[in-house]
Amino acid sequence: MRAPARFLLGACGAIAVGALPAACDWRAFDTLQNQAPVLAIDAPSGFPSSSDFGSVLLPVAPPADGSSAAWFLASATEMTGLALIKLDASGGSSALTLTGQALDELGESPVTAMAEIPGTGTAFLGAPTLNSLLTVDLATQTVSAFVLEETLLAPETELGVGVAAGKLIGGATPDLVATSSTSLHVFVAGAVANELVPSPAELAACQMMALSPQLASGDKINRAVVIGNLTGSGSVVAVGTPGAGVAGSVSIFEATASAVTCVGVLLAPAVTSPAGTVNSGFGRALAIGDFDGDGAADLLVGAPPDNVYLYKGPLAFPVSAPTATIPAPSSSAAFGAAMAAIPLDGVKGDEALVSDPGASIDGQTGAGNVTIYTGATLSKMATPTPVLTDHESSTGEAYGSALGALPFCASPPCATGPQLLPLVGTPSKAFVYFTLGPTDPRAM
C-alpha cells in the first residue's frame, strides 16, 4: 500500500477511535432522563386531544398491591377524555386512555371535576354539561354512571361542576359531594339513594350564590369543593363561589344522615387596588392543609388574580378576616387559580403551592408558574426554589392550570405513607416533581 493510502487509513482509524467513545452511548440519555428531577407527561395515545390534557388532574393514592408507585387521572376540559397515568417505582410513566359505555354516553361532554373516594381505589367524576356524575374503578379502569340528570331530586344545572369525597357524616364509608351551579348534593355513604341537599334557607344562610353564567369557562371547571375538619368538630364541606362582577364567597356546610346545614360563610375580603375592584375571584380554589404545623386543618382560599387567603383552623364562625393574606407577585395574572398543600421542607406542616397559570415568565405572557410558600406565615420557600416553572416555558402555556399532591410509594407498604409530590398541570402536559421534598422517593 502506498503512503497516502496508509495515511488516509490511519487518519480514519484515529478519528474513529478518538470519536467513538464520545457519542456512542445514546442509552445514557435514557438513564439521565430517568434521573430528571421532574417527570413530564404528555397525553397518551388515543387521548382525544394532546392540547387538552392536564387542566384537570386528580392524584389518587397508589394501589396497595404495589403495581404502581403512583397514579392519577387526567381529564380533558372541552371533550370527553379520561386517562389514567401510572408511575413505576423508578419514576417512569405509562398512560392509559379510559373508555367504556359510561364515557361514551357523555358524548362530547367533558369531565371537569374529579375527587378521590378515599380508601376505595375509585374516583368520583363530574360532567356538568350533562348534569352527570360517574365513578371510575382505577384498578379495573371501569367507568360507571353514578347519577344521571333524570334521577335527580330536583332539576339542576351543571351538576358535577365540583365534586368531593370524604367522611362528611362520619360513617365508615366515604360520602360523596357534588355541586351544581346553584346547589349542593350529598350522597351519604356514596349511595345515590341517600341524597341530601341543603334547603334554600341553609343555602341562603351560607350565602351560597349561583355560579354566574358570565364566569369565564376556566373559572367554572372543577368548582372548588373540599372536605375537611376545618372547625375542629368534624368534617365540613367548603364550597367556593367566585363571582362575576361581585365578590366571591366560600360556603361551609356540615351534614348529618338526614340534612345538610350551613356552618358559616367566608366572605371575600375587600380589595382596594385598583380602585373599584371587587374580590370576585375569592373562592375560585380551596386547599386544606396544616400549614402552621399545629395539627389543625387550615384553609387556603384562592382569589385570583391578586391574593390567596389563609384561614387558620379551627375556624370559629363568624370569621371576619383571613389569618393571613398572600399577595400575588407583581407579574401575576391568575394568582390562586389552583392550590395544593404538600409537605416539602421536612418540617412539620404543609407548604402551600399556589399557581398562577397566567403569569408571565421572561416576557412570555401566560407561561404560568407555581409559587411555594412555607411556614406559619406562608412566606416564600427559599430552597430549592420558591417558584416552579416549566424551564422550557412558552407563551400561553398556562403552567399551573392544575395543581395537586401526588402520593408516591416506590415500595409498598410505605411505612410513613406515600410521599406527596407536586403534580402540576398545563393544558397539554403534567409535571411530577420528585426532588422538592426531603428525599427523592424514586427507586434508583
Next chain:
Amino acid sequence: MRVPSRYAALLLAAAVSVGAFGISAIARAAEEATPDKALNDAKEDFETAQTFFVRGEYDTAASKFLEAYNKKPYPAFLFNVAVSYEKAKQLEKAKEYFERYLQDDPNASDAAQVRLRLDVIGKLLAPPPPPVAAPPVPGAPSAAPGTPTAPGAPPVPGTSAPAPGAPIAAPGTAVAPGASPAPATPPPAPVLPVLPDIDTKGLVVIDSKPQGATIYLNDKRSGPFGKTPWHGSLESKPVRLILESKGWKAEERQISPRSDKLIDVYIALSEEHYLGWIEITSNVVGADLFIDRKDIGAIGRTPFTGQLKPGKHTIFLERFGYEPLQEEIDVPAGTAIQHNLTMQKSQAGWVTITGKTTEGGRLLVDEKFGCATPCRAQLVPGKHKILVEKKGFEDYETTVELGQGIETSIEVQMSPRPSRAHAVSSSVVALVIIGAGAYVGYLSNQNKNSLKSDISSGQLIDSSDSRFSNGKYEAIGADVLYGVGAIVAATAIYGFFEHGPDSTGVMEHRAITLAPLFGPEGTGLALGGRF
C-alpha cells in the same frame, strides 16, 4: 544496442578491418582492370546476350550466352542459355542446358527449383494421349486429303506431328494423320503444368590480387562469405564487399547485383606493412569481441581475424555464462599475431525476466534493485526472493533456488492492479462521515454534560427537556454516522488492499553448458542450454 553505437561499431570495425583508411601513408588499392581477357570477352558476350534477350530474340540470346560460357564456363551462363531457349519455346534445348547447369553446379542455391522446372518441362515434352475415335456416321462426308486421320494410320510427312524441339503445339490440336473421315471425338483436354515465369541470372565475379582473400558481405560479424576468386549470383540488392587478406590492406566495395548484369569486381590489394594482423581465438566460439572500447559495441566474435593499428590494445571478450575477459595485447606493425584466450565459466547464476507486460517494471532481488525489466540479473547461487513490480500492476513474487551456471528464466505475465481512485475517494467520504459523526457526537456530549450538570446542581429540568431527545438523537445520529463511516472506511480499506488476479510467471531452468565445437574457422567450446 542503440543505432549510434552500431554505427560507431561499424566505423571501428571498418577502422580495424580496413586499417586506417584515412592515413595518407597507406596507398589505396590499385583500381586495376581485371587481367582476365576471357572474362572480359565473356562479359561482353553476356551483355550482348542480355540485349537480345530483352529484345525477345531468345535464340540469338541463347547463342551469345553460350559463347560467353565457352569463354568463361560459369554455370550461370548455362542457366541463362536454358532460360533463353525456354523463352524461345525450345523446351528440348532448355531442358538440355538446365541439366548441364546442374551438372556444372550441383550445389547451386537454386538447384531444387531447377529440378522442379525440369520435371515440368519433361511433362510438357511428353507425347499427348491418342484421341478416342468416334463410330463412323453413315453418309458422312469423306475426309479431305491431308486432313487428320484416325490413330494408327501412318503419319504423313510434313503434317502436324511436331518434330522434336519444335515449338509446342496447342494442347489437343495435334491428331494423327490418316484418321477416319468420321469426326473423331477429341480427347478430354489434358491438364498440362504451367511453367512459372523465369528470368536470367546476373553474375557477380569477385577476384583479387592476390587471390585467396576472404570475402565478407556487409560486415564481418556474419562471418566469411567466401574467398577470391568467387563467382555466383547474389540477391538483387546493394551489398558491401569487404576483402581481407593477411598482410594486405583490406578493401571494400559497394555493388548492386542485378539479374541482367555481370558484375566483375577485381581488387588488387595493397600490401600493407603499417597495420598489424591479429587473430583472436578462444575456447568459447562466438564470444563478443570488443577492442579498446565497450560502449560502441562488439566489433566481432571469436574466432576473429583482422588488421589493427600497431600499439597496445585492450581486448574484451564476453559471453553469457562466462566471466568477462580482458586482455592487453601489443600489436606490432606488419606482423601477424595470434592470441588464444581462455574464458572461465561463470560461477554465478542468472535470473531472466521476460514478458511484454514487464516492460517498464523492475526486478528486485532480495529486496534490492536488480534490473529494469525485461532483463537478466546475475546472482550468487543460492536461494533468492524475486519480486517483479510495475506501477499499476500486481507484484509478482517468487523464490528461486539458483544453481551455479543455471539460468532461471521467468516469463512473467503482470496482472493489472485495480484502480485505487475509488478507495481514495471512499476514504475521503469516510473521513467526512466520521468527522460529521464526531461533530454530532460532540453536540450530543454537550447536551449530556449540560443535563448532568443541571441535574447534579438541582435544576428542575423535566424529562421532556429537549436536550434529552436532542442528545439522544445526536448520539444515535453519531452512531449511525460512525457506522456508515466505518462501512465506507471498510470499503476504502478493502479497496486499498483489493488486488486483481495474481501476476503469474512461468519458470524455466536452463543449465549453461559447454560443448566442443569444430568449424571452418577453428575449434572451441560452444555454449548451450539444457532445458
